[in-house]
Amino acid sequence: MNETSDGTGDATWLATVARVGRLTQKELREILRDRRTILTLIAMPLLLYPLMAVLFLQLSFPAALQKPVSDYKVGMLTKTEADVFRDRLKQGERAVLRKRAAAKVDGRKDDPPPLPSVQPVWEEREPKNDAERAEAAERMIQRLHDGVVQVFIMLPNVQGDAKPDVSRWSPCRIYSLSNSAPAQDAISVIELLLTAANEEDLKARLNVKDLPAIHMLSVELVTVRVEARENILASLVPLILILMTITGAVYPAIDLTAGERERGTLEILVAAPVSRFELLTAKYFSVVTVAVLNAVVNLVFMTITVKWSGVNVPGLQELSLPLLLEMFGLLLVFAGFFSAVLLCLTSFARSFKEAQAYLIPLMLASLGPGVMAMMPGLKLTGVMTVLPLVNIVLMARDLFDAGVDPVHGTIAVLSTGLYAVAALALAARVFGAESVLYSEQSSWSDLLRRPDEPQSTASLPSMLWCLALMVPMQFALIAFVRSLGTLPPLASILLNLAVNLLLFGMLPAIFVSVGRVTLATGIGTSMPSTTALLGGLILGASLWPIELWLLQWTVDAHLLEERLGAALEGYRTARDSVGFLVLALAIVPAILEELFFRGLLFNALKAQSGAVITIGVSSVLFGITHVVLGGPIGLERFVPSAILGLILGAVCWRSGSVWPGMALHVCHNTILLGFAPKEIPVAWLGLAGPCALLGGLIVWWSGNGESQSEELKQ
């Protein structure tokens, strides 16, 4: 990457993209000509899914092989309700049969199949009051799970200990297990019969004068879906899809790294004037492409098997196009992540065999989270959203089942993306390194050796790893803090600060120490001009109303009040309790974040690339971190945080120092959390714009960062 900050970088990047495209094309051509790839791609799914279908049918769902269910059981709370319901169904049945008979006389239809029987069953101990009815309803839902009844119908208009007014029992609530095919069939039959009964009543009412209105039994069914308890077989399907995606990526990952080394093509490849970054990126895209191709082939074979084999797996009957597309998207994310991990590991290997030895533990380790994700009761929340692999398997399971919560889903996807970038960064460092290339002369542990000489900036891979480690650590620490229960405000604030210090202070400090990074250049602590500091302060004082407005503009007002309102209120309450010590929560994270994002990470990027890449990448990572570690407001923080990151990055680049950005960030957080009113007056917003512009101009005018950028590259 020889991008410069004078604008020639764009042309270089275009050329790089074009070349990576051609390199990827060559890699894919070679991989797809290999018999082993084709075997994994086509033969395995071709054998696996029909075999699975047979197993499902033979072992797990013998009912599917039998005739369709002809006797549906409907749960009801009392015998009275059940009797009325039975009469009603019989009336409907008679009406349907009459209609069929009439149709036959007219010669309009062939013989329809016989109507299945629908038998109500009821609680033996009749509930006497609301509490008992609720308990009885719980027991009946349990019977749904046990498969004793297919549906459970509850009459909502029962008050206190009164008996249900069965003459006015509309609408009914009908409970069924989500994704249960027999339940859907039973509902269809019940709807058919009750509709026929209703129609007959309507006709009777139209024909008979003076019929009392009370006998008009218009039945309306309100379906309530009871979430099916985790079915191991249903959870197995997404896990298999994920494992097949892994299988698809393994061979190309080994072949394109350790295979190159073994064949003796790696040396001639790195002897060409192409950066290792370009070579690895092409290999990464190739592995991802093959993995995704594998995922697509598996999805297609699975869909065909499910649609045509008659297999009756809960969750798979409704394989709609949107669901398949969502699943494809998820597998794409997963393929991106796992390919990066595979390349990272196989880049260490000097031979095919060595790479296989590295990957066997990884594959076994991957099964652990996969199987764990099948455990009943495990939800895609909290730390589960950031646990690699577990989050994707849980997400896949939820996609097939009740759907994915958007916030948790986004956190899972973003954290997975972050891990992928970190793995890829390490792979880029290892791939073609002399320790791997010339194993006879040096060991790969040399890669982890502390540098002999002090380094002016941290390495980009180390900073990305630091960031990737922050994510699960943060979730673990928050879980620990929550386990302590409700704490006094002061203790809560101190714990919060400790978590911040640990994540953004201690963790980067370890990386700095191991990498022998010189703090002055690594963080960029050179003293800026007074005007740059002044510009930073003006920006900090004027940006917060704009940020709040932006938040209001991008986020639904109700949601904003619900989430941000509660957070700000929490700060106000804490302020009342512990005074302005609460501002430590605004100031300390701001300082630590600046030291990391505009210090270590920024300078690691700056040492390798120009302004656009450095500021752009650091601000996107800043935004993602605020989403993943967002606390009360997650997704909605991305746009404002990324924009703030852009401004802070520009200030840091222009001033060549971390201090003006830090002044900006501290000032911004202090006002936002300590003094900002609930409602922002329009005049403030009007004033904030010109002030922010003025601050920006002052920073721009005082800038000397360009020359420092060149020094860093030297």
Add this chain to the structure above:
Amino acid sequence: MISVHELTKRFPLPDGSYLLAVNRLSFSVQPGEVYGLLGPNGAGKTTTLRMLLGLLEPTSGQASIAGFGSTQHPDEVKRRVGLVAANAGLYPGLTVSEMLLFFADLYSVPQEQAEAELGRLSQLLGLADILDRRCVNLSTGQRQRVNLARALIHRPPVMLLDEPTLGLDVLGTHVVIEYIDHLRSEGKAVILTTHHLDDAERLCTRFGLMHQGELVSEGTLTELRERTGCHSLIDMFLKLSKVGPALNVPCPAE
């Protein structure tokens, strides 16, 4: 064209000590010269070539090609060098022409020029019949010729040939040796490491004899004969293995 000055490489060993692979090596090669870098196994020849090409970072010293430092401007150096290594492989799934054009692209050779060069090299190295054959189906001799063509596809002014005839039969060796001779006539600066000393005697204009990472003696064959008192390179080699740096002391008259 090629300049090596005080080049040193130390490899760290697991016990904390270091292996001195190349020690303060200095020599230069001009265009039209074939420089024979000779020495027993483990003398540091391959390590030297790798440092020249920027594949290994020197512990100290400088290596440069056409004025570009290997450490400071590795891409400029790589652009000017063609490397043929004994253990270099081919992509089994690609055809010979796909492989050669792929490398031409890596060296940013325009497509038309690459195709013209492919035609020229296939004639010179006898590859015309196997251009559409997958590399996995080639014989050892054919592979080495493809490797030579791959190193030349971007018309580099400098060639680094690390035991290019290793494992080849007499006929294969002959083709490669003939081509190296042709490279000299084209004015390329060539460094050749080989254990085929008779071929080296015929091809090389100057020699550098290495022993345990150090350049023990350097000069034309006549100069080496005078300095060592040995008539042939084989004798010099045998003496080198016995007396090491004392090679330059002439043998007692036989």
